[in-house]
Structure formats: structure tokens, C-alpha cells
Amino acid sequence: MTTAVPTLPAFADVLSAAARIAPHAQQTPVLRSQSLDDMVGCRLHFKCENLQRVGAFKFRGACNAIFALDDVAASRGILTQSSGNHGAAVALASRLRGTSATVVVPEGAPAVKLAAIAGYGARIVRCAPTMAARNAAAAALAEDTGAHLVHPFDDAHVIAGQGTVALEFLRSEPELDALLTPVGGGGLLSGCALAARTLRPGLEILGAEPKGAADAHASLREGRCITDMVANTICDGLRGQLAPRTLALLRRHVDGILIVDDSAVIEAMRLLWERLKLVVEPSGAIALAAVLRNRERFAGRRVGIVISGGNVDLDTLPWQAHA
Amino acid sequence: MTTAVPTLPAFADVLSAAARIAPHAQQTPVLRSQSLDDMVGCRLHFKCENLQRVGAFKFRGACNAIFALDDVAASRGILTQSSGNHGAAVALASRLRGTSATVVVPEGAPAVKLAAIAGYGARIVRCAPTMAARNAAAAALAEDTGAHLVHPFDDAHVIAGQGTVALEFLRSEPELDALLTPVGGGGLLSGCALAARTLRPGLEILGAEPKGAADAHASLREGRCITDMVANTICDGLRGQLAPRTLALLRRHVDGILIVDDSAVIEAMRLLWERLKLVVEPSGAIALAAVLRNRERFAGRRVGIVISGGNVDLDTLPWQAHA
Numbered sequence: 001m002t003t004a005v006p007t008l009p010a011f012a013d014v015l016s017a018a019a020r021i022a023p024h025a026q027q028t029p030v031l032r033s034q035s036l037d038d039m040v041g042c043r044l045h046f047k048c049e050n051l052q053r054v055g056a057f058k059f060r061g062a063c064n065a066i067f068a069l070d071d072v073a074a075s076r077g078i079l080t081q082s083s084g085n086h087g088a089a090v091a092l093a094s095r096l097r098g099t100s101a102t103v104v105v106p107e108g109a110p111a112v113k114l115a116a117i118a119g120y121g122a123r124i125v126r127c128a129p130t131m132a133a134r135n136a137a138a139a140a141l142a143e144d145t146g147a148h149l150v151h152p153f154d155d156a157h158v159i160a161g162q163g164t165v166a167l168e169f170l171r172s173e174p175e176l177d178a179l180l181t182p183v184g185g186g187g188l189l190s191g192c193a194l195a196a197r198t199l200r201p202g203l204e205i206l207g208a209e210p211k212g213a214a215d216a217h218a219s220l221r222e223g224r225c226i227t228d229m230v231a232n233t234i235c236d237g238l239r240g241q242l243a244p245r246t247l248a249l250l251r252r253h254v255d256g257i258l259i260v261d262d263s264a265v266i267e268a269m270r271l272l273w274e275r276l277k278l279v280v281e282p283s284g285a286i287a288l289a290a291v292l293r294n295r296e297r298f299a300g301r302r303v304g305i306v307i308s309g310g311n312v313d314l315d316t317l318p319w320q321a322h323a
Numbered sequence: 324m325t326t327a328v329p330t331l332p333a334f335a336d337v338l339s340a341a342a343r344i345a346p347h348a349q350q351t352p353v354l355r356s357q358s359l360d361d362m363v364g365c366r367l368h369f370k371c372e373n374l375q376r377v378g379a380f381k382f383r384g385a386c387n388a389i390f391a392l393d394d395v396a397a398s399r400g401i402l403t404q405s406s407g408n409h410g411a412a413v414a415l416a417s418r419l420r421g422t423s424a425t426v427v428v429p430e431g432a433p434a435v436k437l438a439a440i441a442g443y444g445a446r447i448v449r450c451a452p453t454m455a456a457r458n459a460a461a462a463a464l465a466e467d468t469g470a471h472l473v474h475p476f477d478d479a480h481v482i483a484g485q486g487t488v489a490l491e492f493l494r495s496e497p498e499l500d501a502l503l504t505p506v507g508g509g510g511l512l513s514g515c516a517l518a519a520r521t522l523r524p525g526l527e528i529l530g531a532e533p534k535g536a537a538d539a540h541a542s543l544r545e546g547r548c549i550t551d552m553v554a555n556t557i558c559d560g561l562r563g564q565l566a567p568r569t570l571a572l573l574r575r576h577v578d579g580i581l582i583v584d585d586s587a588v589i590e591a592m593r594l595l596w597e598r599l600k601l602v603v604e605p606s607g608a609i610a611l612a613a614v615l616r617n618r619e620r621f622a623g624r625r626v627g628i629v630i631s632g633g634n635v636d637l638d639t640l641p642w643q644a645h646a
Contacts, residue, residue, distance in 0.1 A: 029352045031374060035442070050600040051354060112597075119358075270637065274435075277373045277602040277633035310600035314593065317637070 006245040009156040011198040014163035014191065017064040021161060024063050024096055026052050030172050033275045040291055042298040045176065046272075047169045050280050050310025054088040054116060056237075057165050057188055057308050058152070062089035064161030065150045066097050074099045079147035081105075081127075081134040084113030085237055085309050086152040091120035102147060104137045106130070110236055112313045131227065131241060153187030154243035163191030169304055170199045178298065180287035181306040183207035183216045183257060184238035186246030188308060193253035207250070207257040208290035210234075210265065215241045217257040220250060234262045234318060237283030237309060264289035266318045272307065281312040329568040332479040334521040337486035337514065340387040344484060347386050347419055349375050353495050356598045363614055365621040368499065369595075370492040373603050373633025377411040377439060379560075380488050380511055380631050381475070385412035387484030388473045389420050397422045400470035404428075404450075404457040407436030408560055408632050409475040414443035425470060427460045429453070433559055435636045454550065454564060476510030477566035486514030492627055493522045501621065503610035504629040506530035506539045506580060507561035509569030511631060516576035530573070530580040531613035533557075533588065538564045540580040543573060557585045557641060560606030560632060587612035589641045595630065604635040 031046045049057035066078055074097055080090045081104035094101035101122040105114060106129035117124055127137040142149045150158065165188065166179065179196055183189040189207045196203050209216050212233035218226045219242045231239035242250070265282050268289035272280040287305045291298050354369045372380035389401055401417045403410060404427035417424035424445040428437060429452035440447055450460040465472045473481065488511065489502065502519050506512040512530045519526050532539050535556035541549045542565045554562035565573070588605050591612035595603040610628045614621050 034376070053357070055600055273602050273637055277378055279596050279600040279602060314596055314640070314642075316643075317640070319637075320639075 006248070007156045008245060008248060009160040009163070009191070009194060011194060013156065013160035014167055014195045017060070017157070017160040018164045018167055020067050021060055021063045021164065024053070024093070025060055027168060028052050030169065031276055031278070036271065036275050040298070041295055042291070042300055043302045044288070044291070045173045045302065045304050046276060047165060047304065047306045048278060049165060050278060050284055050307050054085065054092050055309055055311045056085035056089065057162055057306070058085040058089035059092065060164050061158035061161035061187060061191070062086060062150060063093040063096070065155055065157035066090070066093040068157050069148060073148055077101065077145060077147035078150055079138060079141055079145065080150045080152065081138040082152050083109045083236060083239060085311060087122065088113060088116040088120060090150055091117050091122035095121055102141060102145070104134055104141065106134055110311070110313055113311055116311065153185035153240060154245050156245070159187050159191040159194070159246065159249065161191065162188045163195040165306055166192035166195040167199070169306070170196060173304060175302055176200070176203060176304040177301040178204040178206060179304040180206045180208055180290055182235070182238055182283050182286045182308050183209045184213070184283070185240030186216060186242045186250055188306065189254060190246040190249035192306065194249055197253045204255050205253060206255055206290070208286040209257050209259055210238050210286060211259050211261045213239050214259050216250065217259055219247055220254070220257060223251070234265060235283040235286055237281065238286065258290040258294060260286055260289045260293055264293050268292055270319050278307065279310045279312065280307050281309050282318060284308040284310060329571070330479045331568060331571060332483040332486070332514070332517060334517060336479065336483035337490055337518045340383070340480070340483040341487045341490055343390050344383055344386045344487065347376070347416070348383055350491060351375050353492065354599055354601070359594065359598050363621070364618055365614070365623055366625045367611070367614070368496045368625065368627045369599060370488060370627065370629045371601060372488060373601055373607055373630050377408065377415050378632055378634045379408035379412065380485055380629070381408040381412035382415065383487050384478070384481035384484035384510055384514070385409060385473060386416040386419070388478055388480035389413070389416040391480050392471060396471055400424065400468060401473055402461060402464055402468065402470035403473045403475065404461040405475050406432045406559060406562060408634060410445065411436060411439040411443060413473055414440050414445035418444055425464060425468070427457055427464065429457055433634070433636055436634055439634065476508035476563060477568050479568070482510050482514040482517070482569065482572065484514065485511045486518040488629055489515035489518040490522070492629070493519060496627060498625055499523070499526060499627040500624040501527040501529060502627040503529045503531055503613055505558070505561055505606050505609045505631050506532045507536070507606070508563030509539060509565045509573055511629065512577060513569045513572035515629065517572055520576045527578050528576060529578055529613070531609040532580050532582055533561050533609060534582050534584045536562050537582050539573065540582055542570055543580060546574070557588060558606040558609055560604065561609065581613040581617060583609055583612045583616055587616050591615055593642055601630065602633045602635065603630050604632050605641060607632040
């Protein structure tokens with residue numbers, strides 16, 4: 001039996017992605033907070049992808065994948081499956097490319113993210129909240145429509161696009177000692193690791209993963225994709241599980257995965273709202289949460305934190321729901 | 324009877340302030356949102372002073388006033404009266420200058436702002452929530468201690484410091500057609516108007532004022548400071564009333580004051596949280612609220628909005644309190 005080896009993006013693909021998405025994506029700011037630094041005991045630099053278009057880094061990867069298509073392929077429409085931010089990103093990037101989008105959304109996705117997908121003009125198809133159901137529904141629609149499937153992370157163009165986060169980050173902050181990003185399916189972490197390992201070979205590159213969806217940690221330990229976990233975490237954007245492509249990149253470039261419980265995520269989220277004045281969703285706060293729970297590890301160092309997204313239901317906040 | 328003519332800052336004082344505060348203050352980013360532009364029908368540029376140190380533009384003026392003192396004067400300590408952000412700004416700037424600070428705070432100031440003042444190491448003295456009580460308490464303390472009084476807005480150095488907001492804003496966005504800032508005591512608006520009128524003589528310069536504290540509008544109409552209004556607004560940072568110095572600058576440089584009700588402020592605040600992913604306090608959202616309530620006036624124009632601060636109690640949000 002042979003297994004197809006997935007195409008892995010290279011550093012040059014991240015550079016190409018940066019050029020391709022430049023007319024559409026934001027160069028997001030890097031913010032600092034003296035009071036957070038004092039509290040945590042290291043120098044934190046926050047790359048604010050919650051200020052990216054659609055409110056999440058996901059726009060970078062989707063934009064790169066969709067603008068890389070030739071006109072004929074793009075004209076057949078775009079298809080994806082996503083619990084939220086990637087769906088909105090595909091919807092907006094498709095509209096900017098002048099084509100249609102269909103998004104398969106699992107039951108239980110946050111209302112604010114569904115509204116965003118619909119707001120950018122995409123068609124929504126609901127499915128059961130499992131990766132198997134999502135993939136099956138997307139595959140069936142792809143066959144029916146001929147639309148191009150843009151996977152949320154198991155796609156070389158998507159990974160290269162997400163890598164532009166680290167490219168920008170390290171260009172504006174060349175002195176970082178460590179870089180932390182959230183990890184769900186691994187698109188952001190693997191893309192950033194690919195870019196960062198080339199730009200700064202000695203940089204420590206870490207993922208932050210919720211305790212209730214710690215498949216990336218287990219997958220790296222066992223050297224294979226663990227796909228049978230049932231996610232249970234407030235981090236709705238981090239329920240995805242690694243694919244062979246992202247696992248291969250993480251094994252090559254990443255120094256470790258820090259596991260964080262939801263209470264630390266809520267604490268970090270509130271700190272980001274209070275101190276940085278940024279609206280950050282739970283998944284977007286997990287890298288800071290990992291620092292809060294591992295202060296001695298980062299003491300005195302210059303730590304780059306990727307705030308991955310800011311799409312959160314403002315009717316009830318997590319610290320209220322948990323009060 | 325003769326009345327002392329207050330010292331008015333000039334444009335050169337804004338330039339001096341910019342140089343003086345540069346080592347300490349943030350150059351805040353200017354953010355945009357396509358979805359907000361589409362909703363409102365004009366091109367909005369947001370100068371994010373909620374991302375300034377202490378979470379508000381107030382740091383600029385306080386820093387300028389305190390660093391302009393000679394060492395002997397500074398060593399006697401700093402004193403101010405403030406409902407919140409200016410108090411935190413004086414506390415931090417005093418600490419950076421290596422001196423002590425005392426802040427007279429009226430009853431009813433938000434807990435989050437009191438905590439910030441204390442957090443920066445200042446002594447807090449409580450008083451009744453009227454301008455007369457605040458001024459009397461501050462004057463008595465000044466006499467007792469010999470500390471230097473930094474008024475929240477009736478101070479040429481403070482006004483010049485606040486003017487650096489417009490200086491930065493117009494340097495990064497030279498094509499604006501209109502500039503809107505909140506107006507309470509008038510320090511931000513008068514400083515920004517002073518800077519903007521020199522840099523862009525044809526720019527429309529407007530203040531946005533809560534309906535429940537519309538003394539600036541009345542004062543400009545009558546040509547004298549109206550100081551007997553009882554403020555009733557969610558905008559806790561805009562309850563101050565013009566002083567002769569700020570009134571004189573507003574009469575000279577400002578094209579108008581737009582009055583906005585609290586419901587528009589809450590609507591604007593939620594839009595900024597949802598679309599810009601920024602935590603903005605009610606006072607900080609009022610300039611956008613003025614655009615929301617006057618869409619035809621701004622249709623198709625390039626409008627600069629100053630988001631003045633982001634210090635808000637996160638336990639209960641205004642749209643929840645009003646639900």
C-alpha cells in the first residue's frame with residue numbers, strides 16, 4: 001500500500017503568498033503593554049490578527065488559495081467547511097475574486113460567525129459537528145458543483161498564506177526569542193513555523209492548545225494524526241485536528257505544544273480586553289494563556305504572541321457565563 | 324473689573340509637545356473597516372487613542388505638562404482632579420517623571436478608572452461629584468502641599484499635548500475631509516482643532532457631545548462658559564464643562580458641535596467592539612455615534628474619528644444594562 005505524500009509549502013510560497021494577498025489583507029499592528037509585561041515578567045509583543053479582515057488570520061490563507069486559482073477554476077465557485085472564521089474568510093475572498101462561495105458549517109458554530117459568513121454573501125449548508133460529517137458534506141458538494149475546495153488548513157496555499165503572519169511579525173519585531181500561536185488544525189502554526197524557522201533559525205516556536213482538544217500534542221508525541229478525540233473547550237476555533245500536511249510541518253519546525261485549560265484562556269481573554277483594549281475570542285487568547293501558566297519558562301524573554309481572532313458573541317461574555 | 328486673559332497654546336506648542344512626549348507615548352494606529360464604511364456610507368478613519376498608554380489620549384496632555392516642569396517644581400509632587408482617565412494619566416506620567424501624584428476623584432467615578440489611578444501609585448482623595456467641589460478640593464490640597472496642579476483641560480500644556488492626536492492623525496491620513504473628536508472640557512477638541520487648522524486649513528473640525536451634557540454647544544452659542552448644567556449621560560468622561568481657555572480655542576477653530584443621545588453612543592460602542600475589535604468606552608464612541616446620526620452630512624466623505632479611550636467596566640456592558 002502506498003500513501004500519497006502531501007505537497008508541503010516551502011518558504012518561497014510564504015513570500016509568494018505575501019505578495020499575492022498584499023492588495024487585500026491588512027498589515028496588522030503589533031501592540032505592547034507595560035502593565036501586562038510587569039504582570040507576567042517577560043516582554044510580550046502581540047501580533048493583532050483580530051484586526052485582520054473578517055477579524056481573523058484566516059483571511060490570509062483563504063485569500064492566497066482563492067487568488068492563486070486561474071480564472072476558469074475560480075469561476076466554478078469556491079467551497080469549504082468551517083466552524084466559523086475560515087468560512088467568513090472564504091466568503092469574503094471569493095467575493096473579492098468575483099466568484100461564489102458555499103460554506104459547510106457544523107451545528108453549534110457561534111451565531112456571530114454564521115452571520116459573518118452570510119453577510120459576505122456565501123451560501124451556508126449545515127452538517128453534524130464532526131470532522132467526518134464536515135468532510136463528507138464538503139466532498140459531496142464538490143462533486144455536485146465542481147466548485148474548488150479550500151480546506152481550512154490541509155492545503156499548501158492556505159498554510160503559506162497563514163505563514164505571512166510570522167513573516168510580518170518577524171520583520172517588525174526581529175528580536176523575538178520565542179513565538180507562540182494557537183493550534184487547532186495546525187494551519188497557522190505550521191505556516192508560521194515554516195516562515196519563522198527560515199527567518200530566525202534559533203527562535204523557539206511553540207503552539208498553544210486547549211486541554212479539551214489536545215490532539216496536536218498527542219499527534220506530535222505519537223508521530224501520527226490522532227483524529228478520534230472529542231473536543232470539549234471554549235476555544236471554538238481550535239477544535240480541528242491535524243492533517244498529515246500540518247503534522248509533517250509541525251514535526252519538522254515546532255519546538256513544542258503547551259496545553260492550556262479553559263480557565264486560563266478566559267483569564268487571558270479578559271486581560272487582553274482590559275489591558276490591550278482588544279476584543280479577542282477565546283481561541284485568540286490561548287497563546288497568552290500559555291504564557292500565564294508557564295511564567296518561569298518565559299521569564300525575561302521577548303515573546304511574540306499571535307492573537308488569532310476577535311469574533312466573539314458580545315451578548316454574554318465568558319467571564320459572565322462562568323460567574 | 325478686569326479678567327485675566329488665559330494663556331492659549333499655539334501650533335508650535337503642539338510640535339514641542341510631540342517631541343516632549345515621544346519617548347513615553349504610543350504612536351497609536353489608525354484603523355479602518357470596510358463593513359463599517361459600507362454601513363455608514365462614508366470612509367471612516369479611526370485614530371485609536373484607546374490603545375494609548377493608560378487607555379486614553381489623556382496621557383499625552385498629562386505627560387506634556389509634567390515633563391515640561393523643571394526638576395524643582397516636579398519634585399514637589401503633582402496634583403489633579405479627574406473623574407478617571409486624566410487621573411490615571413497624571414499618576415503614570417508622575418511616576419515616569421519620578422515624582423508623586425495626588426488625584427481628587429468625585430464620587431461615582433467608574434471603579435475600573437479608580438483602580439487604574441491607584442495601580443499607578445497615586446494617592447486618591449474623594450470629593451462630591453460637582454466641578455465646584457473638585458476644584459475646591461484640588462485648590463486646598465495645592466495650598467497645603469505645594470504640589471503642581473495639572474488641570475484636566477484648562478492648561479496650555481495639556482491642550483498642546485492633546486493636540487498631538489491630530490498632528491499624528493493628519494500626518495498618517497493627510498486626505499481627511501472632516502475630523503471629529505469627543506468634547507467634554509474641550510482639551511482634546513481644542514488641541515486637535517489648533518493643530519488641524521494649521522495643518523489643513525480647509526478641514527471641517529467638529530466636536531461630538533452627549534445630549535445630557537451639552538454645555539459646549541450652549542457655550543459656543545452664547546459665547547460664554549455655561550457651567551451650571553447637571554450632566555446626565557453614559558459618557559462618564561464627557562461630564563466636564565468648558566473653561567475660558569478651551570472655549571476661546573473652540574470659538575476660533577471649530578466648525579460645530581454635534582449633539583448625540585446615549586442610545587446612539589451605545590450603538591456606536593457596540594459597532595466598534597464588533598467590527599473594529601476594539602474595546603472602547605462610551606465617551607470614546609461618541610464621534611462615531613455623531614456620524615451614525617448624521618449620515619447624509621458625511622456621505623461619501625473621508626472622516627477622521629478620534630476614539631478617545633477604552634477604559635470600561637467589563638463586568639456588565641452597556642447594551643446588557645439597557646437590555
